[in-house]
Amino acid sequence: MITTTPAMPPAIAAHPVATAAAQAIKPVKRVSSASLMDGGREMEIEHGGRVYRLRITQLNKLILTA
Numbered sequence: 001m002i003t004t005t006p007a008m009p010p011a012i013a014a015h016p017v018a019t020a021a022a023q024a025i026k027p028v029k030r031v032s033s034a035s036l037m038d039g040g041r042e043m044e045i046e047h048g049g050r051v052y053r054l055r056i057t058q059l060n061k062l063i064l065t066a
Contacts, residue, residue, distance in 0.1 A: 033062060 033056070037043055042055040045064075054064050 037054075037056065042053060045052045045054055050066060052064055052066050054062060057063055
């Protein structure tokens with residue numbers, strides 16, 4: 001019986017631009033809903049010239065509407 005070893009793909013060098021972009025990624029900012037809502041159950045968020053409403057439902061879910 002003859003066995004062969006699968007060919008290994010050539011090593012891929014990291015692209016310098018891709019490496020620089022990966023270093024520039026910032027971690028996602030996390031804010032608690034309690035601090036965001038500041039004791040309330042609704043708030044308005046202005047974005048791109050529009051006003052959105054963020055509210056906490058009776059089932060304690062968040063809903064964002066335009």
